[in-house]
Amino acid sequence: MEPQRIATxxxxxxxxxxxxxRKKVKVFQQPHYLENFVQAIFDTQVDLKGGVLVVxxxxxxxxxxxxxxxxxMAAANGVRKVLVGRGGIFSTPxxxxxIRKYKTQGGIVLSASHNPGxxxxxxxxxxxxxxxxxxxxxxxxxxxxxxxxxxxYRTLDTPPLDLDTLxxxxxxxxxxxxxxxxxxxxxxxxxxxxxxxxHQLFNSGxxxxxxxxxxxVTGPYALKILEDRLGAPPxxxxxAQPKEDFGGGHPDPNLAHAEELxxxxxxxxxxxxxxxxxxxxxxxMILGKDFFVTPSDSLAILAANAHLxxxxxxxxxxxxxxxxxxxxxxxxxxxxxxxxxxxxxxxKFFGNLLDAxxxxxxxxxxxxxxxxxxxxxxxxWAVLFWLNxxxxxxxxxxxxxxxxWHRFGRNFYTRHDYEAVDLAAAEGLMDHLRILLPGLxxxxxxxxxxxxxxxxxxxxxxxxxxxxxxxxxIGFENGTRIxxxxxxxxxxxxxxxxxxxxxxxxxxxxxxxxxxxxxPLTLIARELAQIEARTGRREPNVIT
Ligand code: VG1
Ligand code: CO
Numbered sequence: 358m359e360p361q362r363i364a365t366x367x368x369x370x371x372x373x374x375x376x377x378x379r380k381k382v383k384v385f386q387q388p389h390y391l392e393n394f395v396q397a398i399f400d401t402q403v404d405l406k407g408g409v410l411v412v413x414x415x416x417x418x419x420x421x422x423x424x425x426x427x428x429x430m431a432a433a434n435g436v437r438k439v440l441v442g443r444g445g446i447f448s449t450p451x452x453x454x455x456i457r458k459y460k461t462q463g464g465i466v467l468s469a470s471h472n473p474g475x476x477x478x479x480x481x482x483x484x485x486x487x488x489x490x491x492x493x494x495x496x497x498x499x500x501x502x503x504x505x506x507x508x509x510y511r512t513l514d515t516p517p518l519d520l521d522t523l524x525x526x527x528x529x530x531x532x533x534x535x536x537x538x539x540x541x542x543x544x545x546x547x548x549x550x551x552x553x554x555x556h557q558l559f560n561s562g563x564x565x566x567x568x569x570x571x572x573x574v575t576g577p578y579a580l581k582i583l584e585d586r587l588g589a590p591p592x593x594x595x596x597a598q599p600k601e602d603f604g605g606g607h608p609d610p611n612l613a614h615a616e617e618l619x620x621x622x623x624x625x626x627x628x629x630x631x632x633x634x635x636x637x638x639x640x641x642m643i644l645g646k647d648f649f650v651t652p653s654d655s656l657a658i659l660a661a662n663a664h665l666x667x668x669x670x671x672x673x674x675x676x677x678x679x680x681x682x683x684x685x686x687x688x689x690x691x692x693x694x695x696x697x698x699x700x701x702x703x704x705k706f707f708g709n710l711l712d713a714x715x716x717x718x719x720x721x722x723x724x725x726x727x728x729x730x731x732x733x734x735x736x737x738w739a740v741l742f743w744l745n746x747x748x749x750x751x752x753x754x755x756x757x758x759x760x761x762w763h764r765f766g767r768n769f770y771t772r773h774d775y776e777a778v779d780l781a782a783a784e785g786l787m788d789h790l791r792i793l794l795p796g797l798x799x800x801x802x803x804x805x806x807x808x809x810x811x812x813x814x815x816x817x818x819x820x821x822x823x824x825x826x827x828x829x830x831i832g833f834e835n836g837t838r839i840x841x842x843x844x845x846x847x848x849x850x851x852x853x854x855x856x857x858x859x860x861x862x863x864x865x866x867x868x869x870x871x872x873x874x875x876x877p878l879t880l881i882a883r884e885l886a887q888i889e890a891r892t893g894r895r896e897p898n899v900i901t
Contacts, residue, residue: 360433371504375845377483396510397503413447414467417474432531433511442538448638453489453731468637471609475602490708490732549668554748569633572604610642634736645754653683656720673717701827709819773897783851
């Protein structure tokens, strides 16, 4: 079985974004497109030669074909062993778990996360390093540079391998081991949380919950952990069967896309707890009865209560949040006397801090929370964390959150997304804001005085690497902020994200409705950026 050398030419635009290379399936289906990117990984990540690689994805359309391509190329590029999830399935946090547990040289995750799947929808690929985390910018830049000059890739001419039967097969010099994608991950969760307490909560007969897997990758994980191990009643996991097109929906756990679940938590008969995860299993949404927990609050609450769970009894070392995430976590860190870091958007920026032991818990406003147990955000981990808290504190979700606001004050928070807007218009809007920045400090916008205005740049405290243009921040007194960013995960035009936040110390004002309370700031944000004039959009199309 001689490796073949196939001549190729570079494709434009193979630069990974916030989380890997994401494009329409049709783009990935072009001859050599996927192969070029994969070869660029092998050409730049030299430890993979003779090493072990983990491969799996969220099961979306094109997942299986892509895995066959990667296996043949891994064999032709001298990889010694590949661990692939049965059926080609691995959630993103499970890949991270397996890389770390077996000390492999890295992993390849196939997913476009919360973006829809199917022949006309999205696909994605990303490389995770030996620490289990998404490759840092130095690595993604090297991979991208390689795609610009690539002229040959290596593969084998072999039929597809069976991915559905556990066990090992030889592919040339490569050993391909099909493994159960759930077991190692479930074992890790059991080591972090009080499964007995959660089991008792389910047994109490007075606690009702649903977990919505959104027809995506977490179905098998949630069935095994929630229903089999923790004894939740059958049917607790909804939409548990992963589908190539996620049943036609957006596998995005938010109030707009998880409507069915949200409805189940509302009204007199509403569930006590609702949770959902995204396409690749790294996001989470947490709901109580008639209650939505913002991801920024969730991060702060998990950090403040971590000592109540077995995995974090000795406390946490530090917290990090992405820049647009609310400053609720900062208040917890301050009270606990621990460090708090503000990083650019994207999980890859947490990796060094986690590896260096500077932080234990981190999160993003985009429904992502995680800890040093892996190097990805982790949807089911957050759900189990909340279940553990509910079991120990014997309070409702709403009471836990309200209690937190009483202790720390409330950071009102919302994000407004303007999706699929014209790229040039979106870039023009950001340029316009950049020009305004130097003149803003000291000026009055509505009732607010600008205290700082900048284009966020980050210097990694561990390796000193610098990342610029990570979002426009306009700060006012008392932590009030407007942040503007363009998405780095979309595949059509541009998506403008506007993040709004203000702090309310007065408990008598904590129960206000968020969008209403935010209205003055919303109007300032729209006007300052000339959103309607520049994009033609009066209103955002997704509000979280
Ligand atoms: C979005 C979120 C970001 C998250 C990223 C990947 O990126 O804002 O916080 O890390 O998605 O999440 P952007 O560039 O579109 O704003 V996932 O669940 O797609 O791996
Ligand atoms: Co995701």
